[in-house]
Amino acid sequence: MTPTTTLSSSELMQLEDRYGAHNYHPLPVVLSKGRGVFVWDAEGKRYYDFLSAYSAVNQGHCHPRIVNALVEQARELTLTSRAFYNDKLGPYEKYLTEYFGFDKVLPMNTGAEGVETAIKIARKWGYEKKGIPNGAAKIIVCGQNFHGRTTTIISFSSDPDAKGNFGPYTPGFQAVPYNDLTALKAALDNEPDKIAAFLVEPIQGEAGVFVPDEGFMAAAAELCRERNILFIADEIQTGIGRTGALLRVCGDCNCQSHCEQQATYTRPDILILGKAISGGVYPVAAVLANDEVMEVIKPGQHGSTFGGNPLGCAVAMEALEVIRDEKLTQNARALGKRFRERMQNLVEQYPELLNLVRGKGLLNAVVINDSPESKTAWNICVSLAEHGLLAKPTHGNIIRFAPPLVMTEEQLEECCDIIATVMGKFAK
Template identity: 75%
Template sequence: MMETINSSKQAIELEDKYGAHNYHPLPVVLSRGEGVHLWDVEGKRYYDFLSAYSAVNQGHCHPRIKNALIEQAGTLTLTSRAFYNDVLGPFEKYITAYFGFDKVLPMNTGAEGVETAIKIARKWGYEKKGIVEGQAKIVVAENNFHGRTSTIISFSSDANARKNFGPYMPGFVRIPYNDIDALKSALEDDTVVAFLVEPIQGEAGVYTPAEDYLKKVAEACKSKNVLFIADEIQTGIARTGSLLAVCGNCTCEGHCERQSTYIKPDILILGKAISGGFYPVSAVLTDNPIMDVIKPGTHGSTFGGNPLGAKIAMTALEVVRDEKLAQNARRLGKLFRDRMQILVDKYRILKLVRGKGLLNAVVVNDSPDSSTAWDMCLKLAENGLLAKPTHGNIIRFAPPLVMTEEQLHDCCDIIEKVVKQFDNR
């Protein structure tokens, strides 16, 4: 019989006893969500400033997406790709038009999306670029986070993700992030098929590159017939104040292929908020000359492209467009960074603030080995705001994009209250 949870202590003890210890959560047990708010088992309300790592950009339990899920769940959820279904085609047409590509290959999780892009790039390299099979290399950035599968950790620089999981897959070259000269040097190798990069390194601490970095990346890759792969699993779907981080400063409601600020990657990887937090959906988009290397039997997933996920994703993207979430993220993001900069200037416990749109981070003026950022997040939770540290002394702040200006200022007041307490220690 399924156990009923009556307290946070009970839930934490159950997870600790029966679950693998592969996460270190804040000691908060959540049971309900709506919009920008979450409630714990005891009924305390919190502002969500993590958004499930940007998976719930549309807010928790958005009613339009929920209704789409309910309707499709009562009609047809899964057929496998052994047969056609009447939702996948419309989804494929919708999302390719939305982002301006010829083809899409739908999967489930973000890591599957990255794995899919790697396979496509390698196959393209052998069949279209003429590289000898088994020799293809993919260039990646230091401090990347693209997932934790065996392939992906092979090119991770995170010791926790890598240690004791080898042997590692060859064929990857790491270079410094935001270093165009390092990329150009790596591209001199004729066996390089692709450069895989996050437009903003979220997990690493919300590192934003130079304004012209992505433009130069696209130009360098094109000059060497190398695929530019943008991992927008976390930065996409309006999070950074535009539909995609590669859109630059554009806030158009659909794809912005004709906008001068848009840098179109050869392969685009999406996940997380593409389904508004209701169901795991990821997608790899590219144009015909690249996607045509995929033939029956070369790649797939039982759940990839299922009608339930497809219907949810279409509705989630409609919400982003109809509610102008990119525009809201841009406006509120500037307000947030302005408020945080005041705190950085005022309190010595804070070192700097950085980010774009509503993907931001504050760097605590303490060692990455200290517990200060963690302790601050515990105190923020006590005051009704949920955030999480990354890399020791960095706190990431990424609320749902449906947040209002009044709510944002309320949250900034909470953050200042906590910062002030730590600054006086």
């Protein structure tokens, strides 16, 4: 492959270090091209991508159908703002609500915007529909959550890096331990008339791919329903096929199809989507709810210049069609099972190095048997990159593995062989 830049990887990294804010700590790899499950660096070396832009490119890098939808729409109309109607937004809203089974959608651009939107809708619903005294609404969240990095969202974060020295913080949130129904019930029973919503990730991705007990989501939804509290599912990372279900919140239904038959008992009152809804080609997010909830939003009360733009609408519709047509949800389910089998073999083979493997579908993590302050997971990821596979640590001693859902069984086995080779080196 011919390099796409005349600058070396070292020179490009120096440019970012010199002119960019130091708000990320990337692996020392400079990527310049992506196709499917592969990415190439500035020198032309090919890698398997096992992060998928934090699950934004479920459909694979530069999927030709999605890119073509972007190019075709870009030739016609890119942005009108919501000051006017456009010919893509209405069809997109109809498509999206029917795809996921809701009455209404409020289009936004990023996951964090989606979470902020859901919070605003929930509070407004609490005041206008539930009768919570103005300014008294509470939202219950889970510890170790990751919903974004806006000022409001970090106010209920337990990550000291995300939260430290950014106060004063937004009030109105109470955290309970994740996957703890007893603690959740106690929180919901404490002044339930003032609680507007419970906000939760069906799997905590950034925290290290923590998977709750089977039935936890359904039971949490029922607790909320009994108390007239909105159940909000943040499926920004877990949605769109990543976990082997179209939505992880309905994963307990064990639906073997595209998941049109979503189990009603786990269906959220508000659903937040982002990342893979556009296949990584363009920033798109969406908040979905039924009329009784969404109708609290009136003109001028919330919006975005770019939200619902024609370009994003065209891209998102094609990206979701790819998920359906290529049966990527089903592929994630099958390959994820095989991946965890291979990783469990490594855990049993190298117990001094590897603690456990966990996950659903193709959202998985391997926990390194070392402290979060150690460099072991980072060094393993550097070695994996040298062997042609890109992954990234989270919380120090956890490596998240999340390849594009277009991966084949043969490619997965090759990647597992690479991981086995590197783990064997570190176990010696």
